[in-house]
Amino acid sequence: MKITELLHNATDPQYSYEIIPPKRGGSANDLIEVVNGLIDLEPPYIDVTSHSAQVYYEEQAGGTWKRHVKRKRPGTLGMCAAIRGRFGIETVPHLLCYGFSREESEDALIELNYLGIQNVMALRGDDNGYKKPLINDRTRNEFASDLVKQISDMNQGRYLENLIDSSPSDFCVGVAGYPEKHFEAPNLTWDILNLKRKVETGAAYITTQMCFDNQQIIEFEKKCREVGITVPIIPGLKILTSKKQLMSLPKNFAVQIPEALAAEVESAKEGHVHEVGIEWAKKQSEELIEAGFQNIHFYLLMTSKHVRKVVGPLRKMA
Numbered sequence: 001m002k003i004t005e006l007l008h009n010a011t012d013p014q015y016s017y018e019i020i021p022p023k024r025g026g027s028a029n030d031l032i033e034v035v036n037g038l039i040d041l042e043p044p045y046i047d048v049t050s051h052s053a054q055v056y057y058e059e060q061a062g063g064t065w066k067r068h069v070k071r072k073r074p075g076t077l078g079m080c081a082a083i084r085g086r087f088g089i090e091t092v093p094h095l096l097c098y099g100f101s102r103e104e105s106e107d108a109l110i111e112l113n114y115l116g117i118q119n120v121m122a123l124r125g126d127d128n129g130y131k132k133p134l135i136n137d138r139t140r141n142e143f144a145s146d147l148v149k150q151i152s153d154m155n156q157g158r159y160l161e162n163l164i165d166s167s168p169s170d171f172c173v174g175v176a177g178y179p180e181k182h183f184e185a186p187n188l189t190w191d192i193l194n195l196k197r198k199v200e201t202g203a204a205y206i207t208t209q210m211c212f213d214n215q216q217i218i219e220f221e222k223k224c225r226e227v228g229i230t231v232p233i234i235p236g237l238k239i240l241t242s243k244k245q246l247m248s249l250p251k252n253f254a255v256q257i258p259e260a261l262a263a264e265v266e267s268a269k270e271g272h273v274h275e276v277g278i279e280w281a282k283k284q285s286e287e288l289i290e291a292g293f294q295n296i297h298f299y300l301l302m303t304s305k306h307v308r309k310v311v312g313p314l315r316k317m318a
């Protein structure tokens, strides 16, 4: 079922989750355990992230450097199919522009169609040094809106080549939004107008970057509505679990940690930071639902134990 249908049909607030495929060569068992821990929370769907190839250099004898290209976490499509097959939960594979040619994206979409997976999240990805060297005559989508356009074209039976049998696909496409603006955008309005372009090209819903400040999420939604974006906006939340995240999350995701939260984390005893994170996320969720948001998306690390303490009580209250 499409995410938009799942959300539309729901009578209570819905909580979805985002997980990361195992590292290259790792086992899927740990991730399956995480999903196992979410089952009784009845997730409407689970997102599985995608990872573009990374470039690294190895010093050779004689002082030269050899360039390697490696995808650290392959397996997004396989994990989606495994979770859907085993647990009957809808999954949303993330597809990226960077690190993939348009032909590879089309192949991935055809495979998803065969697997019966109808939902995808279209993202640009970040430059891991792979951006420049395009493979001969292959092409790459530059912005997420280009990938959305490619998927919308497929939904109308327009593939990259003219095919004899070009049955249209029927994908529901999600895209990313940034309550604190994307780090490359000169300002929030500019970024929101680019977000609008993704919606006009065919995106059916928006999931936001993690944000710890509800006021920013509410303002972001208001601004989106003002420019005419009408699709569902799903706030993304993350539960803080360690002091080092006070530095790593702003650095890696260009988000701010509100002063009050940072102060609570700082004064928490080692080993108790997750309690602060759980309380903050619970309060954030309650306020967002009160403000009219019907769906909340949680970014998980390799465990369901913290989010269970947030979503379990919220579901009981509903």
Ligand code: FAD
Pocket (backbone or CB within 6 Å): 048, 049, 050, 051, 052, 094, 096, 122, 123, 124, 125, 126, 142, 143, 144, 145, 175, 176, 177, 182, 183, 184, 185, 190, 191, 192, 194, 195, 198, 207, 208, 209, 210, 236
């Ligand atoms: P875009 O929408 O293409 O925007 C990128 C930047 O370009 C923005 O500043 C935008 O304003 C600007 N822009 C857009 N269109 C144009 C245009 N036509 N002309 C000029 N400027 C333009 N990363 C991963 O690698 N794997 C994942 O699985 C993953 N999942 C994510 C899930 C969510 C919900 C979110 C919020 C992010 C995720 N990311 C993931 C991170 C994402 O790939 C990065 O934030 C990336 O830098 C931007 O991706 P985007 O899809 O928002 O890009």
